[in-house]
Amino acid sequence: EIVMTQSPATLSVSPGERATLSCRASQSVSSYLAWYQQKPGQAPRLLIYGASARATGIPARFSGSGSGTEFTLTISSLQSEDFAVYYCQQYTDWPPYTFGQGTKLEIK
């Protein structure tokens, strides 16, 4: 089973600033990596697939990068609606599908 590890657990950033979230896989997942955003009381929402492709309707301020075992989600200029929990998920070796434990992005 591939273990996904996200860091940091909590990230405090001011609105308008850049946020950088990390995700590491215990073995190579090539570019088979997705990112999700989850707001309180809501279902997760797909942001990024294929490590860097934005899902339909996702603003350009969200970008993904990386391959192999190291991945990054960058939000270029934080808006109030971006404060949420973010999860990464690998889909190179499944089942089981595996998620990271999440990074909470909070307002500084």
Place this chain on the structure above:
Amino acid sequence: EVQLVESGGGLIQPGGSLRLSCAASGFIVSYNYMSWVRQAPGRGLEWVSVIYSGGSTFYADSVKGRFTISRDNSKNTLYLQMNTLRAEDTAVYYCARSNNWFDPWGQGTLVTVSS
């Protein structure tokens, strides 16, 4: 519009059974891989089960032998039969299309296992 709507959650005693439903619209369930994912209170996402378009099924070790995933093609609906429920099964259960990544997701249904 592509949409998933779960139902069937509730309060159930330990050892009890519950069946969750996930009605799909805008796409055909049987043509896709479909999964259940759960989220315990204050915790992260845990994949529970998948049914392939061909009908094969797989489960997380934590639910193997207790949960059964199935679908009704005539109703375009996904199900999760949960037996021998434990307190640690308490969670919001989401259904999602899972051909690779998960999209879309349903709104979730809360299952609480407590006496």
